[in-house]
Amino acid sequence: MKTKHSEHSSYREKLIEHLFIGELLKISWKYDDCLLEVAKPEVDNAGYDVVLEANRVMRHVQLKSSYSGARVSKQNVHVKLSEKPSGCIIWVYFNEETLELGPFYFFGAAPGKPLPSLETAKVAKHTKGNSEGYKAERPNIRVLNKGDFTCFNSAFDVYQALFYSSGIKDAG
Numbered sequence: 001m002k003t004k005h006s007e008h009s010s011y012r013e014k015l016i017e018h019l020f021i022g023e024l025l026k027i028s029w030k031y032d033d034c035l036l037e038v039a040k041p042e043v044d045n046a047g048y049d050v051v052l053e054a055n056r057v058m059r060h061v062q063l064k065s066s067y068s069g070a071r072v073s074k075q076n077v078h079v080k081l082s083e084k085p086s087g088c089i090i091w092v093y094f095n096e097e098t099l100e101l102g103p104f105y106f107f108g109a110a111p112g113k114p115l116p117s118l119e120t121a122k123v124a125k126h127t128k129g130n131s132e133g134y135k136a137e138r139p140n141i142r143v144l145n146k147g148d149f150t151c152f153n154s155a156f157d158v159y160q161a162l163f164y165s166s167g168i169k170d171a172g
Contacts, residue, residue, distance in 0.1 A: 016065040017049065019101055020092050023155035028054060031168045032159075047078025048087065055163040057111040060084035064091040076124045076141045077107075087115040090158060091149060104158045105149035111163055118142045 021038055028036035032054060039051040048060040064075045070093075081087040088108025094101050109116055121142035125135040152158050160167055 013065060015099070016092055016094055016101070017063055019094075019099065020063065020090070020155070021050065023101060024052065024159055027156055027159045031156075032163075045080075046084065047081035048084060052162060055111070057163045058085055059108075059111075059162050060087045062087075062089045064089060066091065066093055067096040068093050069096075073146045074143050075146075076138075077118065077121075077144055079118055079140050079142060082115040082118055085114065086112055088162070089144070089149070091146075101155065102153060104152045104155065105146065106152060106158060106161055107144055107149045108161070110165055118144075121148075 025036055025038070028034055035054040037053045039053075041048065041051070046060070047062055049063045050061050052059045052061055060081060062077060062081055066072050075089065075091060077089055081089070086108070088106060091105035091107075092101055093103050093105070107116070121144055124138045124141035124143050126138060127135070129135045150161070152161065
């Protein structure tokens with residue numbers, strides 16, 4: 001199974017993205033009167049993968065994914081994401097075999113607020129060195145540690161963090 005995940009990583013990335021968005025759409029259907037709108041950028045040069053809007057809140061979202069049990073403990077984020085209204089990063093964990101989603105790690109602020117400052121985050125470096133082995137800095141990319149994120153166990157909790165300060169009114 002691990003070979004399949006590495007050989008088809010682009011396919012898997014899109015699959016996890018669609019499954020996650022599907023979960024959010026289900027929540028919107030069930031609790032939020034179908035308010036969620038989803039848009040995709042034509043060009044990916046501002047650090048986000050998808051735009052989500054509900055409850056008068058627009059979120060520019062960078063999606064990351066890792067399989068449960070993966071050793072990865074940090075993620076790279078583009079500084080331009082901080083220029084977007086309510087930008088955020090959602091790191092989706094998934095079961096390698098069943099593709100069940102969760103937990104979810106969120107880096108962002110309250111609905112309607114900008115992304116927390118990235119000024120103190122470490123500047124990322126290229127993964128491959130030049131001919132002398134030097135790994136140059138990537139000035140527009142910052143590194144966030146897993147501890148910088150808030151963990152949510154359900155997509156419902158993520159939906160609330162994205163669009164509601166005090167919870168969905170109809171969730172009861």
